[in-house]
Amino acid sequence: MTTAGLARPTVMITEQLRDEAARVVEFVGDERIQGVTITTATGKRIDVPAGLAESLDAIVHRMAQGGPITLQTMPELLTTSLAADLLGVSRPTLVKLINDGKLNAIMRGSHRRVRWTELSAFMNAREAERAAAISDLIMADFGDE
Known part of the structure; x- marks a missing residue:
């Protein structure tokens, strides 16, 4: 094709x-x-x-x-600016996540690049942590009612 x-x-x-x-x-x-x-x-x-x-x-x-739906392709290697935008954080916060070892990045010349697969896995793990925290809060507030 x-x-x-x-x-x-x-x-x-x-x-x-x-x-x-x-x-x-x-x-x-x-x-x-x-x-x-x-x-x-x-x-x-x-x-x-x-x-x-x-x-x-x-x-x-x-x-x-309702509301808009956008489908787009994503490059395999993301700039730190694009990765930060997708994650919903500032670029300095993303760089801190990389420096702290919480998110993997590779170097391309003097620039950091984040693999889409790495960012996606990080986002999924973060969402799972949020869901667990919310569940814990609900159980703490309402117990087995």
């Missing part, structure tokens, strides 16, 4: 698409979408792998909530 074959036009999220997404979310409830089957206009069918289905699950849930 050529790169040109992968290009697709911008998709506008209409009220109809939001309503359709809301129906899917209502149907699945709290369950995560584990599988999706794609059917082309000519009838070809393929089962989507679980990882891609997970991405579609996130997109469908966000569509149902």
Whole structure:
């Protein structure tokens, strides 16, 4: 498949698409979408792998909530400025995380670069820590009520 074959036009999220997404979310409830089957206009069918289905699950849930959705490619090596923006911290804070050994970076000449996979893992771990802390607070406040 050529790169040109992968290009697709911008998709506008209409009220109809939001309503359709809301129906899917209502149907699945709290369950995560584990599988999706794609059917082309000519009838070809393929089962989507679980990882891609997970991405579609996130997109469908966000569509149902309303608001903009942006999908973009991410370079494998990020500048410290871009990594800080994605993490939601200042560049000096990101550099401190690197210097403290909490986030790995590599040197490219005299510049630090953060691998997208490293930043993504760091963000996921940070989110898991936050969720655990919230759960602990809820249990401390409400116990087994």
